[in-house]
Amino acid sequence: MSISQATDRTSTVIDSARWPRVARVPQYPVRAAVARQIFNQATRQLPVAVQLPGRARTGTGPVFEVVSDRFFDRLGKDLKVGFGESYMAGEWRAGDGTDLADLLTVFARQLAELVPGGLQRLRRLVDQPIARLNDRVGARSNISHHYDLSNELFATFLDPTMSYSSALFDSSDEEPLAVAQRRKIDNILDLAGVTAGARVLEIGTGWGQLAIQAAQRGAEVHSITLSAEQRDLARKRISEAGVHAEVELCDYRDVQGRYDAIVSVEMIEAVGEQYWPEYFATVADRLEPGGRFGLQSITMAHDRLLTTRNSQSWIHEYIFPGGLIPSVEVIRTMGAAAGLDVAAQQDFGADYARTLRLWRERFTASSERVDGLGFDEVFRRMWEFYLAYSEAGFRSGYLNVAQFALTRSS
Incomplete structure (x- = not known):
């Protein structure tokens, strides 16, 4: 060394x-x-x-x-x-x-x-082009780079639901983060029409909270991820919650069967521009006619997307290799091309800024735990910058986040 x-x-x-x-x-x-x-x-x-x-x-x-x-x-x-x-x-x-x-x-x-x-x-x-494309091999490598760091690391700053996406708060300044995270999940399950007996595909498992809440509604849940660390902990958390949901390592392009509802929370940002058409086409193919797709995505203005989409940034280099945040126009256009129409959209960018602030407070207060997991000072400074940089993006309006309900008409 x-x-x-x-x-x-x-x-x-x-x-x-x-x-x-x-x-x-x-x-x-x-x-x-x-x-x-x-x-x-x-x-x-x-x-x-x-x-x-x-x-x-x-x-x-x-x-x-x-x-x-x-x-x-x-x-x-x-x-x-x-x-x-x-x-x-x-x-x-x-x-x-x-x-x-x-x-x-x-x-x-x-x-x-x-x-x-x-x-x-x-x-x-x-400008250097974005490296590490998201074909099947590249996507698994890119996801592993971030999500397989350590479940224990993410636990230092996430709430007990282990939800690593924006919460949806009520008007209270004192609402616990875990409560707001459960509301976010219930909201997107409602948008996707998830009820008892529904066959549900989740694209991007996270650590299992959405699968748990969908299963608690009586849905039949099939959740896929490319992170082995997430799969293992999600299975454990689902079992401990006393519900059943299937979690497997699988690329979204390889899913078989048809589902009444598909949900995906902040996974589209890892798909990559080259694969957006295939992503939406796959969702449409896997949905039953009349089925609904609940999508939560970070978004950016379309003109900024066009300006930045071909250049390697600090986020690509150190945090999310191969990632690209879509615009609302991309979601609507790509969805329509695949036969998916946006029926509802709910924006809540200010909630993401608040979520990130809480994560950063927890992370900086856990520096000794982070050190004990083998992460050095440069890593801690990197992660602090990532969380603050992201919070600034939402506070300034440069970034937004939204939940969408997309329907397949035939």
Whole structure:
């Protein structure tokens, strides 16, 4: 194992064997100088205070503290990936009691305008395409990369339902997360028309909570996942709940039979643009005539999807390889092409921001448990950034989440 210790004012210890990109600081002086200029120009437009090494603080608002000038080296090499990698390396932080999501929300609200138009066009010429396509082999690898990290890791920040998707809260500020998660599941089961005796296919098991609640309604549940860790724990939780549901490792493209209802909660984001038509066609083929498809999906504006769909981001590199968030237009258009019409849509993006905030609070309070599971400081910083980055996306309106009811008419 090789260890790299950052200099300047950083203190993050980086295992270069585990985190080769984070340990290796790029050296492109001209590009770093351009990145510094863009950063300075962008932050002057924002309600944010900037603290650079050895300089007086400028601006007012949430504090962006640059701990090391290596931050600009990473931005200069690859803006989309370098910003997050620099946080992982401890080269910048939210300073003076500023909450990380508060700081990132300031940037997210004007994300499309921060980089000058000319440089955006130039950047598209050098953007790296999204790696790891979601064919059958790639999809299993991509899912394993994230969901097979450790069931115990996810338990450090999820509620007792082990639901890893947006909750649906009532108007109370004090409602427990687990209650809101169960409501979210009941809501999508209602949209899919799941009642006693219904044959139900769940695409993307998670850790079994939806299968449990569907089985408690008296439905016959067949749930599929590509994560062995999730399958094993879901089976255990279903058994402990005293209900029956079948859970198996299976690609959605390989499912056989017909179902009265199909449900899928935040799995479509892992399908990939190339496979969206096949995904909706498969759902339509597996539904009985008159059947209903309950879909929960993160969404983004269609113009932003078109702008970003072909470039590798920090999220792709470290969190969800091969993933792509669809737009509402994609869901409606692809669904219609497969014979599935959207009968209902319920948006609740603010609830996802609240869910993510609660997850991040639990995760940061569990740092000793996370360390005990074998995850190092770079991983903890990566996960904190991921949760705060995502929360900022929903708080700013850059991202949304919705539940859809799609019907097959014939």
